[in-house]
Amino acid sequence: MRQRRKIEVSGATLECTLCGSGTPVVLLANAGCSTGYFDDLARVLAAGGLQTISVNMRGTGESRGSLDGTSLHDLAVDVAGVLEALDCGPAHLVGHAFGNRVARCLAADRPSLVRSVTVLAAGGLIGPETPLGAGFRNATEVTMNGSDCVTVLGARWLSPASDPKILAQVECWPAVHLAHLATSRHVALEDWWGAGTAPLLVIQGLDDEAAPPGNGHALREQFGERVRIIDLPRAGHFLVLEQPEVVTRAVAEFVGVGAVPR
Template sequence: MKKISRFLFAATLSLTAAVALAGTPVKQDVVRYGNVQIEVNSQGKGPIIVMLPSLGRSGRDYDQVANYLQADGFRVVRPEPRGIGQSKGPMENLSVHDFAKDVAAVVEHENKGPVVVVGHAWGNFPARMLAADRPDLVRGVVLAAASAGKVPPGSTEKPINAEMRQAIDGAGDLSLSKEQRLIYLRKAFFAPGNDPAVWLNGWHDETHEAESHARNTTPVDDYFAAGTVPILDLQGEADTVAPRRFSGVLKSMLGDRVQIVVLKDAGHAMAPEQPKAMADAIATFAKTQYAKQ
């Protein structure tokens, strides 16, 4: 009987964990301001974590990460960039300031005070810009698999060289063969041994172009420091886009408000590779920031 009771107890715990991970259904809303509307996917209750996606990709890439964060007691809010889903607005000649303004409208709509913002890969630029432009809305930023935008003093390299830029852009170029795109995905986004095929789909060309233009035309110093908020620099151990040789740039230039955490067996994609580890690192940082309230 005791063995049966222990079995039932363990089964109940497993079921509870599974239900928590599955989360409640994601709620979809649209936030409007001026001639812009932003689709927002949200779930959970508690302190807010806003997640911004990678170049030309949707916030739905972080479904697993969001479920873990929800299970940990957070409300996860994922605005879609313009050109994805119901998110619409001008797409020409945008700056990173414009993309940050879209996120600001979403945070204001939540009306819960300053929040923690996670910017993955390209998403780290508007995350930092939001902290710089609207310090009233941000209490901390997580820069996940983020190119700092600068290189160590004395280096003649670019933050992202031409060869890597070709791989990043080629991964989402649907005019290329599947085989070539897989080569680019392995090179730029995934750690050795991780499956790049999970990112063959989910690319949005118009958004990719608009975000690339914003990155190329907005001065790095506009967003580099992320205002004055605490920063978690969440790095993938095998990230080739934001490589280890540049891993100390943010901390060396911004000092003690930057904390570095390195995820093993993770490349630039990070979320599909290590969703639990990514969520745990974000949650630990967010709890610290909200505890200061």
Template sequence: MMHQRAASHSEATIQYTAQGTGYPIVILPSLGRGPADYDELAGLLALRGFKVLRPVPRGLHDAASRAASGKLTLHDYARDVAAVIRREGDPDAVIAGHALGNFIARTTAADFPALVRGVALLAGSAGKAPEGQDSIPADVLESVYESGNPSLPDEERLLHLRKAFFAPGNDPSAWLTGWYPELKAVQTAAWRATPIDDYFAAGSAPLLDLQAAQDTVAPRRFSHVLKQALGDRVTVEVIDNAGHALIPEQPEAVARVLGDWVRKLIGDGAA
């Protein structure tokens, strides 16, 4: 059963969905998208004995946050996540951030280490690339932004979705909807306003780097960056037949790998 709840701090009230019982996993969505993308994943994790928390990103339905977009940073989003964890009353939680959400998850771990048991990057870029190499090719980055451009014909947007988000042979049509351009603008401004070294290391939290084998946005040629920088804190897992979207492509595999890693992290061997 899903419950709609709210968590407040000095600057905002954050709406979120709680589903299931057990150790809490917070899921943070991709750039310009909302928590509905994780309906199936949340249900699968709840069946595995976890409590899944899905905050509504600040700026999705909040005009005041959109108006303040030039002032927000990822630290503001981290405060929102921390408020949700505190509202639930659990000592800590694992935060799973999809794509851009992984930057917010890592910022939360850096800013509120006592609240974060671990961080999972779901098709998440490390945020850094080897010197002299672009972390995201310009044509792929263009497709990231044009995928959610409502002024383009669906046929053109499907081409962008295939290029940036979905592995060959996977159907991208579900992502023709669910885009929030104003939220994307708010989040992009916050991301650019936050120095990467503020969150790159995710404090001292253990990390699951869950990579998609056919990801063009966080490509496998950079798959070593986080592990090389942070060492044994990082566990790398790869899911095949998935691109940057990952979750709608392979929800069962994501639930299995993420759930198993969390069980190991909290010292619970239950299936």
């Protein structure tokens, strides 16, 4: 059963999509993107006996709330507020790209609300060779699909082996993308990098230019067996759509789905 809800948290109204019942799994999308591209993953997890909670962060979908002066910690507080409003924690957190920064920050700030963190496209320590976001500043549309973000704005989201058309289902707000990225600018890396003490699954594309795979290896080197890494060839920053079957199976197994439904 699929349900859309708008949940009031401190200073924001967050649009959430709930699917299934059972242990909660929170899905957090890339900066400036709504969570619709998680629908297939949510369906599999719900069929496996879990409840998925896809949270649109401030400024995406129908979520509202100021991003002026907002920090990564504030976005983590938003997600904590959703879990508390639903009275369903602790939860597994699955964060893609920027979304995993929010997930890791929540795990560090409120460990009692978090069972585990899945990091899709780890970043933070090792940055891209050239700065990101320049094309997004030139966007003339309020919203764009992910394919156009790649072909028009130059987003480095895909492996050379991937067709930009796979991102057609991704809905992105370019200005919000930049605003979300800015929330971590003045937050110390150590505040969120290690996700507190939560078990970590890192799935990363070996062709990821935006979040080079050295980040996941650095997490493993620093935190040892608490971190499990899966490196995916022929996948970039949007590995969740570039290698959906592999990513879905790995996430499902990590959060406790037994036999992954097909």
